[in-house]
Each structure stands twice: as C-alpha cells, then as structure tokens.
Amino acid sequence: MKITKIEKKKRLYLLELDGKERLYVTEDTIVRFMLSKDKFLTEAELAEIKDFARFSYGKNLALYHLSFKQRTTQEVRDYLAQHEVEDQIIEQVIVNLQEERWLDDTKFAQTVIEHNLLSGDKGGYVLRQKLVKKGIAKSIIDVALADVDFSEVCGRVAEKLWRKYDGKLPAKGLKDKLTQSLISKGFSFAEASQAIAGLELEKDEDTEQELIYQELDKQYRKYSKKYEGYELKQRLTQALARRGYDFSDIASALRDYL
Template identity: 60%
Template sequence: MKITKLEKKKRLYLLETDQNQKVYITEDTIVHFFLSKDKEITEEELKEIQNFAQQSYGKNLALYYLSFKQRSKKEVGDYLLKHDIAPELIPIILDNLEKEKWIDDLTYSQNLLYQNILSGDKGPQAIRQKLQAKGISQTTISQVLFHEDFSPVAKRLAEKLLRKYQDKLPYRALKDKILQNLIAKGFDYSEAKQALSQLRLEEDQEQTQELIYKELEKQHRKYSRKYDGYELKNRLTQALARKGYDYDTIKSALRDFL
C-alpha cells in the first residue's frame, strides 16, 4: 500500500493510505519510520506504525502531565488510561519514563516528605496513607519513613492549634482539643503527648471564668425556653461539662448565675 497523505493536524499528523486507512501519528513516528507521502508500506508496517504512534503519543501526554509537577507512577498511569491510551501499552510507556528518570517514586516520596517536614502538618500515618493513595509501594514508603523525625512537625502543629483555641476553650478542653487534632493528623498518642508537653500551657483562672460565663449565657438562652428549676440546672451542667469545664467550676458559675 502507498501513503497518500501526511498532513499536520494540531499536535498530530494524519496518515492516509490508498486503501482508505487513516491513522493519527506523532512527529516522532514520522522520524522513526522515515515516513513520507508516496512511500510504500506493508500491512505489518502499518501496524508497527500505529503501535509506535500510540506509545509516542502516550509518552507525550505523560510528559505534558509531568510538566506541571512531579507525579507518582500510578498517577501517570491513571492519567494515560483516562486519555484512552491502550492498557497494554501503558506499562511500556511507564517503564520508558522510569528509565529516563521522568518518573521516580522514591524521589517523589522523599520530596513529599521533605515538604511536609519543612512546612506541613501531617504525621507519619497520614503521610503513609497519602503515599499509599498515590500507589507508592510499601517497601518505598517504609524506606522513606524509617529514620524520619516528625517531632518538629508535631510541635509546629501543636503551637498552631494553641494559638487557634487558647482564647476559646478552658484548660482541660484545650489540651484535649490539641491532642485529638494531632492524632487526627496522623501522629500516634505518644508523639501527640510529647508535642503537648512542650507547650507553655497553664490554666488561667480569670480567662476560664470569662469563658464559662459566656458559654453559660449561650446555653441558658437555649435551654431556658424549655426548662426551669432543677431540670434547667441539670441541662446547663451537662452542656458545660461537654465543653470541658470541671464540676467545681460549673457549680460555682451556676451558683452565681442562677
């Protein structure tokens, strides 16, 4: 068969034969097979051209995707599949990108970890889960996390949480809030407790009084519409206890308020 047309169409080229076959190919494909108009090719060669063009197009797509930021191997594979690259060709494309160091899951994981240590707020378990979601192997994850010290991250997050909640919560509730947030961010209990112990955290009785009276007014507006007497007092006690105030502080505040 003979190539009757080889015409540029945006990013690709349209190849047509005298047997009404149409194939979209990349510029790399043209160079690789020395293609030109009027060149004679066989059916087998056309299949090779199609296969090479698909791989070349897939690689170009992947490089475009990688041009914005570093990606994991799984992310690139998912991107190619989404853009209709033949599933059987994706491993070949990914292997090629790995050999050329466009994809490197170890470096990707190290960079993600470095950014977190530098300015992030995630503990080791959260980082592990994030890397797993990106398709990073357990071996690579363990290798990256094995010797890493997350205490600076935990300390930075604890200090941030202290600034956020110290004027809003009583002493006990503040400690619980910081601890719970640290654990939710992927630190284990001992790491969270260690970070909490490094804070300059002291109970301010005057502030506690201001906070409990403010909260008491809010809860009283809520419950006094439905309850009075003993039931109202009981409801208020329960509401304040849930907010982290101890019983003696609640009892004293209610005595003055009611």
C-alpha cells in the same frame, strides 16, 4: 504500499496510504521511521509503524500530564486509561517512563514528606493515607516514613493551634482541643502530648472564671427555653463539661448563677 499524503493535524500527523487507508501518527513516529510522501512501505514496516505510533501517542499523553507537576505511577496509568489508551500500551509507557526517570514513586513519596517537614502540618498517619490514595505501594511508603521525626512539625502546629484557641477555652479544654486537632492531622498521641507539654500551658483562674460565666450565659439562653430545675442544671453541667471545664468549677459557677 505508498504514502500518498502526510498532513499535520494539531499534535498528530495524518498519513494516507495508497490514497485510501488513513493513519494518525506522532511526530516522533515520522522522525523515527523517516516517513515522507511517496515512500513505499511493506506490510511488516507498516505494522511496526502502527505499534510505535500507539506507544508514542501514549507516552506523549503521559509526558503532557507530567509537565504540570510530579505524578505517581498510578496517576499516570489512570490518566492514560481515561484517554482510552490500550492496557498493553499503558504498561509499555509506564516502564519506559520509569527507565527514563520520569516516574519514580520512591522520589515522589520522599518529596511529599520533605515538603511537609519544611512547611506542612500533617503527621505520619495522614501522610501515609495521602500516599496510599496516590497509588504508591505500601512497601515504598514504609521505607520513606521509616525514622522520619515529626516532632518539629507537631510542635509547630501545636503552637499555631494554641495561639488560635488560647483565651477561648479553659486549660483542660484547650489541652483536649489541641490533642484532638493534632491527632486528626495525623500525629500520634505521644507526639501530640510531647508538643503540648512543650507549650507549658498554665491555668489562669481569673480568665477561667470569666470564660465559664460567658459559656454559662450562652448555654443558659439555649437550654432555659426548654428545661428548668434539676433538668436544666444537668443540661448546663453536661454542656460545660464538654467544653473542658472541671466539675468543681462548674458546680461553683452554677451555685452562683442559678
């Protein structure tokens, strides 16, 4: 059969064979097989061209996806599937991209961890979940996270949170808030405790007293509309305890307030 027409169509080329059969191929396919108008092809050559054209199309799609930012193998695989690339072609493309180092899940994991160590605010548990969601194998994640020291990141985040909540919560409430926040960011309890200990939090009696009365005013306005007497006292006690105030300080404040 003879190529009777070659026409560029955006990112692909239209090949017309014997004036009737049509086939879309990539520029790589044109170059690889030195295709030109009036060239004759055997059935075997055409089959090879079709196979390579499908692979080349899939690879070009993948490279386009990778041109914006680093991706994991699973992200590229999902992207090709969304564009209806055949499963067999997807795996061929993945293998080729890995061989050419366009895809490297180990490097991806290391990059994420290193960026976090420099300027991020996440601990190991959250990073692990993030990498798992990206489709990276557990074995790769385990190796990447092995021996990584998150103490500096945890300390940096703890200090930032301390500046945010200092003067707004009692010492115990502040410590609890910092601990909960750090754990929610993926740091271990031990890492959080060490970071908080490094802040040297001190209890300021005057500030604590001012804060507890401010909170008591707020909670009283809320609960006095529905409760009174013993029930009101219990509601206020529970509300203040949740904010981190000591029961002895709560009892003293309530004696003066009620």
